Amino acid sequence: MKKGKILEHELVPKHEIMEESEVKELLDTYKIKKEQIPKIKISDAVIKEIKAEVGDVVKITRQSRIAGKYISYRLVTE
Amino acid sequence: MRTKRIKGIKFGLLSPTEIRRMSAAKIITADTYGEDGFPIEMGLVNQRIGVIDPGLRCKTCGGRMGECPGHFGHIELAAPVIHVGYAKLIYRMLSATCRKCGRVLLEEKEKKRFLAEIERQKEKQADVGDVVKQVFKEAVKNAVCMYCGEHQKVIKYDKPTTYIEIDEEEKKRRLMPTDVRERLERIPDEDIALFGMDPKSARPEWMVLTVLPVPPVTARPSITLESGQRSEDDLTHKLVDIIRINQRFMENRDAGAPQLIIEDLWELLQYHVSTYFNNEIPGLPPARHRSGRPLKTMEQRLKGKEGRFRGSLSGKRVNFSARTVISPDPDIDIDEVGVPEEIAKELTITVNVTERNLESMRETVRRGKRHPGANYVRRADGKKVKITEINYGMLADELDIGWKVERHLRDGDIVLFNRQPSLHRVSIMAHRVRVMPGKTFRLNPTVCPPYNADYDGDEMNLHVLQTEEARAEARILMAVERNIISPRFGRPIIGGIHDYITGLFLLTWGEKKFEREEVLALLRKIDIDDLGKPAEAPYWTGKQIFSMILPKGLNLQFRGRINDVIIREGELISGVIDEAAIGSFKGIIIDRIFRQYGEKAAKKFINDASRLAINYILHAGFSFGISDEDIPKEGEEQIREEAVREAEHKVEELIRAYEAEELEALPGRTLEETLELLIMQELGRARDEAGDIAERYLGIENAAVLMAKSGARGSMLNLTQMAACVGQQSVRGERIRRGYQGRTLPHFKSGDLSADAHGFVRASFKDGLSPTEYFFHAVGGREALVDTAVRTSQSGYFQRRLINALQDLEVKNDGTVRETRDTIVQFKYGEDSVDPSKGEYGKVVDIDEIIREATGAEVGA
Numbered sequence: 001m002k003k004g005k006i007l008e009h010e011l012v013p014k015h016e017i018m019e020e021s022e023v024k025e026l027l028d029t030y031k032i033k034k035e036q037i038p039k040i041k042i043s044d045a046v047i048k049e050i051k052a053e054v055g056d057v058v059k060i061t062r063q064s065r066i067a068g069k070y071i072s073y074r075l076v077t078e
Numbered sequence: 079m080r081t082k083r084i085k086g087i088k089f090g091l092l093s094p095t096e097i098r099r100m101s102a103a104k105i106i107t108a109d110t111y112g113e114d115g116f117p118i119e120m121g122l123v124n125q126r127i128g129v130i131d132p133g134l135r136c137k138t139c140g141g142r143m144g145e146c147p148g149h150f151g152h153i154e155l156a157a158p159v160i161h162v163g164y165a166k167l168i169y170r171m172l173s174a175t176c177r178k179c180g181r182v183l184l185e186e187k188e189k190k191r192f193l194a195e196i197e198r199q200k201e202k203q204a205d206v207g208d209v210v211k212q213v214f215k216e217a218v219k220n221a222v223c224m225y226c227g228e229h230q231k232v233i234k235y236d237k238p239t240t241y242i243e244i245d246e247e248e249k250k251r252r253l254m255p256t257d258v259r260e261r262l263e264r265i266p267d268e269d270i271a272l273f274g275m276d277p278k279s280a281r282p283e284w285m286v287l288t289v290l291p292v293p294p295v296t297a298r299p300s301i302t303l304e305s306g307q308r309s310e311d312d313l314t315h316k317l318v319d320i321i322r323i324n325q326r327f328m329e330n331r332d333a334g335a336p337q338l339i340i341e342d343l344w345e346l347l348q349y350h351v352s353t354y355f356n357n358e359i360p361g362l363p364p365a366r367h368r369s370g371r372p373l374k375t376m377e378q379r380l381k382g383k384e385g386r387f388r389g390s391l392s393g394k395r396v397n398f399s400a401r402t403v404i405s406p407d408p409d410i411d412i413d414e415v416g417v418p419e420e421i422a423k424e425l426t427i428t429v430n431v432t433e434r435n436l437e438s439m440r441e442t443v444r445r446g447k448r449h450p451g452a453n454y455v456r457r458a459d460g461k462k463v464k465i466t467e468i469n470y471g472m473l474a475d476e477l478d479i480g481w482k483v484e485r486h487l488r489d490g491d492i493v494l495f496n497r498q499p500s501l502h503r504v505s506i507m508a509h510r511v512r513v514m515p516g517k518t519f520r521l522n523p524t525v526c527p528p529y530n531a532d533y534d535g536d537e538m539n540l541h542v543l544q545t546e547e548a549r550a551e552a553r554i555l556m557a558v559e560r561n562i563i564s565p566r567f568g569r570p571i572i573g574g575i576h577d578y579i580t581g582l583f584l585l586t587w588g589e590k591k592f593e594r595e596e597v598l599a600l601l602r603k604i605d606i607d608d609l610g611k612p613a614e615a616p617y618w619t620g621k622q623i624f625s626m627i628l629p630k631g632l633n634l635q636f637r638g639r640i641n642d643v644i645i646r647e648g649e650l651i652s653g654v655i656d657e658a659a660i661g662s663f664k665g666i667i668i669d670r671i672f673r674q675y676g677e678k679a680a681k682k683f684i685n686d687a688s689r690l691a692i693n694y695i696l697h698a699g700f701s702f703g704i705s706d707e708d709i710p711k712e713g714e715e716q717i718r719e720e721a722v723r724e725a726e727h728k729v730e731e732l733i734r735a736y737e738a739e740e741l742e743a744l745p746g747r748t749l750e751e752t753l754e755l756l757i758m759q760e761l762g763r764a765r766d767e768a769g770d771i772a773e774r775y776l777g778i779e780n781a782a783v784l785m786a787k788s789g790a791r792g793s794m795l796n797l798t799q800m801a802a803c804v805g806q807q808s809v810r811g812e813r814i815r816r817g818y819q820g821r822t823l824p825h826f827k828s829g830d831l832s833a834d835a836h837g838f839v840r841a842s843f844k845d846g847l848s849p850t851e852y853f854f855h856a857v858g859g860r861e862a863l864v865d866t867a868v869r870t871s872q873s874g875y876f877q878r879r880l881i882n883a884l885q886d887l888e889v890k891n892d893g894t895v896r897e898t899r900d901t902i903v904q905f906k907y908g909e910d911s912v913d914p915s916k917g918e919y920g921k922v923v924d925i926d927e928i929i930r931e932a933t934g935a936e937v938g939a
């Protein structure tokens with residue numbers, strides 16, 4: 001597949017880099033530290049594409065067969 | 079005591095120095111016990127390397143038996159020997175290093191590259207094995223040493239412990255362990271890192287043994303036989319062999335024996351040391367005990383199912399448990415288990431004697447060994463006294479508050495019941511005990527599905543809970559009625575099977591009429607005090623009787639297997655009860671009662687339904703035999719002519735068209751594939767048609783049809799195969815083709831494409847199969863057999879891996895799924911936070927049902 005096109009593929013869920021304030025809210029909601037968020041590699045194709053950096057938290061909005069819409073968060077790591 | 083934290087574990091090789099340092103005694107004699115009956119000094123059962131005799135003290139640590147953990151000794155080997163466990167690695171190292179200077183045969187810059195790669199892998203805590211493999215592979219390619227210019231010779235490894243050097247003229251020279259050791263010694267420390275090893279903890283020459291550690295006697299205790307004779311452990315036997323050969327070797331060498339004899343003894347020493355480590359080396363005859371039994375040496379102690387890891391560390395045996403064959407009893411409750419009195423008398427529960435139970439416990443002790451009695455009492459001072467024929471009366475009088483009584487298992491005690499393989503949580507459930515005569519565990523057949531049990535000789539385990547907490551937990555979490563609904567698919571897993579379904583089906587099918595006496599007989603074992611008014615006085619209907627076990631006010635409407643079932647205000651208005659209504663895995667009525675009226679009501683319903691069903695089927699009578707598949711003459715004719723012959727004609731026509739090249743290929747298929755496909759279709763249709771014809775002649779009154787239609791047992795396909803036509807046999811979804819060239823059997827012409835020649839069985843099981851048909855059936859059957867065998871082993875392995883990966887995950891109060899470090903795995907359990915056993919078949923709520931309940935109106939009607 002051509003570069004830059006993967007974000008448009010129907011099987012690739014929406015990835016958004018979260019703002020500092022949003023991240024703080026997320027951590028407060030679940031009473032967790034950043035390290036307790038599931039991880040995603042910096043080498044991940046989508047992470048490279050949206051130019052996220054190590055330490056960023058991405059919000060992933062997926063279409064779920066069970067729940068309709070499911071929101072997940074991932075911490076970008078080495 | 080100061081607690082310490084383990085920071086890491088490092089594996090290495092034992093160096094000769096270390097072996098000597100950790101040794102408490104040098105062992106030189108093979109003898110164990112002297113004539114005085116005491117262990118011989120310097121012997122294999124030495125008082126300095128541990129004590130196993132009561133009364134003796136360890137000469138190293140002063141501990142008595144049980145206190146002294148044992149200490150290692152050592153044997154100085156007369157000549158070095160290869161450690162079999164490392165023989166392969168030694169070979170690779172010899173091949174990868176220079177025979178003269180010992181350096182690894184790689185250029186300096188290549189070494190740097192590999193070392194960096196190994197370092198990188200170690201940092202990632204990844205396996206260095208692949209890099210090391212690369213090192214060996216590259217190094218052997220170099221035939222000349224780049225450091226000293228030495229021409230290398232090819233080394234041949236002769237399993238299990240022989241190395242031979244071959245030069246260009248094909249001249250062979252055996253490398254003795256001494257040569258091997260010298261070569262390994264020459265490998266410089268800085269090159270050893272290339273093998274992924276740390277020279278400080280594992281020098282390669284340590285793989286060639288010069289000193290042998292002798293494990294403490296506590297690790298190889300001898301046992302005293304009834305005759306008073308001592309029987310030594312297998313390891314001790316092996317060590318005796320090693321010491322004997324070692325001595326002979328030394329004597330011969332000191333006496334200046336010829337080289338040939340020395341070499342033979344050396345080989346023998348090597349054999350004994352090798353089999354000491356592993357007695358199952360390919361190419362070596364296993365060392366045997368005097369009785370001919372192969373010895374169990376080091377590796378055999380650790381390896382396999384009964385080895386130290388799987389057998390002793392991961393697997394444990396427990397007390398307070400029993401195991402026996404299971405058999406059915408539809409008259410006990412679903413959450414009961416029938417326990418043979420013999421077992422009940424062996425399994426005990428410890429009761430603390432208090433002022434409230436003192437009298438009843440006295441009574442229990444006074445019964446002694448007779449069934450609801452007791453086996454032991456424990457006095458207030460902790461002294462345990464066995465209850466015997468002589469002392470029970472005395473003990474009962476003496477019994478006081480603060481004592482403990484180990485009483486027999488009684489009716490109503492809660493126990494865990496289990497059947498292997500314990501694949502899901504309902505493989506272990508809590509049952510109430512019911513002590514019975516006989517030798518088997520009794521189980522209500524409705525509870526067979528969760529255990530996946532049947533009564534063809536299955537055995538089950540029973541565990542008696544020993545603490546109040548355990549009993550409470552079992553009652554709350556593991557009781558059978560708690561687990562009626564499966565968390566896997568949200569439907570009842572406990573429910574009617576086989577005759578239960580047939581019984582209720584027969585009862586509610588059509589308009590059956592019963593007199594008062596009959597009704598009372600059917601409801602004999604069920605707690606019902608009002609028969610109500612007979613619907614067709616003086617007769618009660620079957621539906622009415624079934625309604626009596628339904629909870630009051632139940633409203634339910636669903637599609638059964640046969641027709642629509644309507645239940646209004648606890649009355650079965652119309653429809654027949656079948657698998658969909660009360661069967662396990664489906665059971666809509668059970669499901670609804672569980673959700674609407676709770677687990678107690680659901681349990682009562684299943685209890686009542688199972689008794690009613692069995693009572694009715696006994697009352698009505700139900701049997702099935704070979705004549706139940708008899709079809710009238712005209713039916714048989716029809717099957718032969720209309721179904722089978724018709725299809726065979728069509729197949730012949732297809733083959734003719736194919737041979738005349740008139741057949742057109744289907745899209746994406748070759749002509750041959752198309753033909754096969756069409757033939758399969760045609761023959762498949764033939765069997766279905768034969769089945770349909772058979773069905774027309776066999777009504778629902780037919781026992782087999784009734785069972786198939788109600789979902790009790792068997793299918794219409796089974797019936798078709800018995801009564802009409804077995805049909806096409808297949809291997810991998812295709813007609814049978816394997817066998818000889820161009821044909822399946824020598825009975826057919828080569829290239830014959832007809833139905834007969836490729837596994838179409840036109841006979842029915844009742845008719846009997848022709849020899850060729852029988853053969854094809856066996857071919858197809860074998861595939862099914864192999865498939866199930868492969869599938870079960872594979873799915874079992876996958877299940878274990880999955881459980882291993884998921885077992886520590888937990889759903890927290892905020893709905894997140896987290897693992898033990900509190901790292902989040904899922905932000906919302908299952909993405910929708912629904913427990914499948916609480917939701918409505920995959921949805922959170924059943925909106926239709928809520929509306930129906932609130933408004934009384936049918937949704938969408």
Ligand SMILES: [Mg+2]
Pocket residue numbers: 531532533534535536
């Ligand atoms: Mg069985």
Ligand SMILES: [Zn+2]
Pocket residue numbers: 126127128129136137138139140141146147148149
């Ligand atoms: Zn000791």
Ligand SMILES: [Zn+2]
Pocket residue numbers: 176177178179180181223224225226227228
């Ligand atoms: Zn060299």
